[in-house]
Amino acid sequence: MKSDPWDAVVVGAGPAGLMAALTAAQGGLRVLLLDSQPTAGGQIWRGAAAGQRGVAGDLLRDAASHPGITVLSGAEVIAAAAGKPHVLTVTSPSGLTHVHAARVILATGATERFLPFDGWTLPGVVGAGGLQAMSKGGLDVRGKRVVVAGSGPLLLAVAAGLRQKGARVLAVVEQAGLPQVAAFGVAAARLPGKAAEALGLAAGLRGVPYWADCAVVHASGQNQLQTVTLRRGRCEVTLTCDYLAVGFGLIPETRVAALLGCSLDAQGAVEVNVWQATGVSGVYAAGEVCGIGGVDGALLEGFVAGCTASGQIERLHDAPRRAEIQRRFQSTLERSFALRPERLPTPSSQTIICRCEDVRHGELQPFTNWTAAKLQTRCGMGACQGRVCGPATETLYGWKFSGVRAPLAPLPLSQLLSEPNTLSPP
Amino acid sequence: MPERTLAVLTLDGVRVMVPAGTTVLAALQNAGLSPLRRSLSGEARGALCGMGSCYECRAVVDGQTVRTCLTPVQDGQNVRRLMEVNREV
Ligand SMILES: Cc1cc2nc3c(=O)[nH]c(=O)nc-3n(C[C@H](O)[C@H](O)[C@H](O)COP(=O)(O)OP(=O)(O)OC[C@H]3O[C@@H](n4cnc5c(N)ncnc54)[C@H](O)[C@@H]3O)c2cc1C
Ligand code: FES
Numbered sequence: 001m002k003s004d005p006w007d008a009v010v011v012g013a014g015p016a017g018l019m020a021a022l023t024a025a026q027g028g029l030r031v032l033l034l035d036s037q038p039t040a041g042g043q044i045w046r047g048a049a050a051g052q053r054g055v056a057g058d059l060l061r062d063a064a065s066h067p068g069i070t071v072l073s074g075a076e077v078i079a080a081a082a083g084k085p086h087v088l089t090v091t092s093p094s095g096l097t098h099v100h101a102a103r104v105i106l107a108t109g110a111t112e113r114f115l116p117f118d119g120w121t122l123p124g125v126v127g128a129g130g131l132q133a134m135s136k137g138g139l140d141v142r143g144k145r146v147v148v149a150g151s152g153p154l155l156l157a158v159a160a161g162l163r164q165k166g167a168r169v170l171a172v173v174e175q176a177g178l179p180q181v182a183a184f185g186v187a188a189a190r191l192p193g194k195a196a197e198a199l200g201l202a203a204g205l206r207g208v209p210y211w212a213d214c215a216v217v218h219a220s221g222q223n224q225l226q227t228v229t230l231r232r233g234r235c236e237v238t239l240t241c242d243y244l245a246v247g248f249g250l251i252p253e254t255r256v257a258a259l260l261g262c263s264l265d266a267q268g269a270v271e272v273n274v275w276q277a278t279g280v281s282g283v284y285a286a287g288e289v290c291g292i293g294g295v296d297g298a299l300l301e302g303f304v305a306g307c308t309a310s311g312q313i314e315r316l317h318d319a320p321r322r323a324e325i326q327r328r329f330q331s332t333l334e335r336s337f338a339l340r341p342e343r344l345p346t347p348s349s350q351t352i353i354c355r356c357e358d359v360r361h362g363e364l365q366p367f368t369n370w371t372a373a374k375l376q377t378r379c380g381m382g383a384c385q386g387r388v389c390g391p392a393t394e395t396l397y398g399w400k401f402s403g404v405r406a407p408l409a410p411l412p413l414s415q416l417l418s419e420p421n422t423l424s425p426p
Numbered sequence: 427m428p429e430r431t432l433a434v435l436t437l438d439g440v441r442v443m444v445p446a447g448t449t450v451l452a453a454l455q456n457a458g459l460s461p462l463r464r465s466l467s468g469e470a471r472g473a474l475c476g477m478g479s480c481y482e483c484r485a486v487v488d489g490q491t492v493r494t495c496l497t498p499v500q501d502g503q504n505v506r507r508l509m510e511v512n513r514e515v
Contacts, residue, residue, distance in 0.1 A: 036478055036496060037477075037478070037496060038449070038496065038497070038498045043477065047447070074496070076478075111475065111477065111479045112475060112477075114474065114475075121465070121469055121471060122470070122472075123460045123461045123462075123470055123471060123472025123473075124460065124472065125474075126472075126473065126474055126475075126476065127474055127475050127476060127477075129475075129476070129477070130473070130474055130475045130476035130477065131476065132476070133475075133476030133477050133495070134449075134451065134452060134455065134473065134476040134495070137448065137449035137451060137452045137476065137495065138444070138445065138447065138448030138449055138452035138453070138456070139451075139452040139455050139456065140452075140456050223461060223470040224460070224461065224470070253479075352465075352469075355465070355471065355474075355480070355482065356481065357466065358465050358466040358467045358469075382481075383481035383484070384479065384480050384481040384482075387479040387480065387481075388474070388475070388479070388480050412490055
């Protein structure tokens with residue numbers, strides 16, 4: 001069934017998507033803003049309230065109250081076909097819905113990269129951003145002993161956030177070397193507004209040891225995490241903790257983009273031009289789906305995508321200059337926290353790589369690519385469809401993850417059997 | 427501040443009261459129920475990503491298997507861990 005198309009559908013209600021939706025609506029478009037999370041805000045603003053002080057509160061309020069924007073939370077895009085119009089299929093507790101869109105703005109953000117080591121499957125070993133997300137979702141971390149490990153500036157944000165919620169952060173463990181981390185700090189401090197933010201972060205982390213050049217070796221416990229062992233220089237250190245929050249940087253979440261036929265760059269991010277347009281007509285992308293650069297870059301790109309999609313070219317006069325600053329920051333970020341094989345956890349032959357199907361490192365070593373391994377071992381064939389082991393095998397073995405197929409999430413039987421609804425603009 | 431209204435839910439047969447705005451995952455974890463399932467080889471597993479991509483936080487909520495990190499608590503919900511469900515069958 002054909003329905004009236006939306007002028008623009010924005011996928012993802014993080015900083016990039018919120019800004020893109022608001023900007024496009026200001027240009028007169030009827031916008032549908034979708035997100036799989038129960039509330040808008042994306043990863044960084046999860047649980048923030050519309051109208052609270054600051055950028056997040058302002059943007060959440062403005063997007064929610066703009067008459068040109070319809071917000072749909074708890075709605076996940078599971079299929080997408082490019083065309084005139086583009087068609088997105090969305091699953092939500094109220095069933096399957098088809099959405100027709102003259103333009104699509106992809107703002108699907110990023111996910112965390114997990115690298116396997118012995119013990120990483122124990123309950124209590126969680127993502128670094130993951131633990132932050134859980135705590136924003138109501139997990140009580142008061143008094144919990146937490147080791148934050150892996151790579152990237154997210155570790156610092158997470159450690160400060162958890163500490164503010166009452167956790168005892170025992171150490172922040174970074175695989176990059178101190179000179180690289182310092183170079184990043186200097187680049188960040190040059191950005192407008194960032195110096196104050198960095199000082200705030202440093203104050204929030206006073207007294208927490210920061211160990212650069214340090215590797216996770218293994219985690220141990222009986223059915224639950226008890227200790228983590230780290231390598232610092234030539235020494236091994238074992239810490240007793242309740243949570244090991246561990247993440248090795250972020251990876252653009254490009255599944256919907258792949259279904260629409262957008263091309264990806266060498267880093268696995270959606271390729272866009274200076275106006276945030278992808279190579280697919282009527283499809284734009286903004287934020288971390290186009291490369292990992294933090295909230296300010298996401299806001300700027302969302303603004304540019306919203307302007308371009310709605311033809312508000314006059315509002316873009318300052319954008320190229322701001323984008324250039326952002327790009328420099330992003331490349332320092334990439335250089336500073338580039339993963340170093342000698343500082344990454346190393347799996348043993350018994351280490352589980354694919355958690356869904358319990359496939360071990362030893363079973364995967366004979367293979368030379370993802371497809372062969374997948375067919376022979378079921379690696380990546382489980383519930384998460386390679387979302388966790390795909391990036392891990394890319395780092396461990398240099399395999400290219402492939403095979404994004406609809407539906408992107410398993411569907412409840414009731415939805416499979418029912419006729420999808422269509423959702424038209426008001 | 428988020429409002430502090432409470433939801434009453436049942437977690438593996440035990441009634442608990444949690445603030446509205448909490449995820450089902452956080453309710454389970456706060457109740458000490460963080461191992462959620464057993465893997466194919468029998469290992470205890472718990473949530474990993476907190477954002478809907480690892481599928482490790484699945485549990486049966488009112489008869490449907492869902493990702494609990496994406497599911498807000500609601501008054502009257504009945505939540506069962508896969509660990510418990512599978513032990514019975
Ligand atoms: C788990 C995690 C926690 C983080 N925590 C912090 C933090 O505390 N502080 C910090 O400074 N930075 C944090 N970050 C970094 C953060 O990603 C960026 O700073 C910023 O949020 C990027 O904005 P964005 O709009 O590009 O993407 P995001 O904020 O990631 O928003 C993308 C949105 O798209 C939605 N989405 C994706 N796919 C679909 C789909 N198929 N259907 C529907 N919706 C979809 C997601 O649910 C998400 O809400 C975190 C990152 C991650 C992965
Ligand atoms: S914790 Fe990963 S999907 Fe819920």
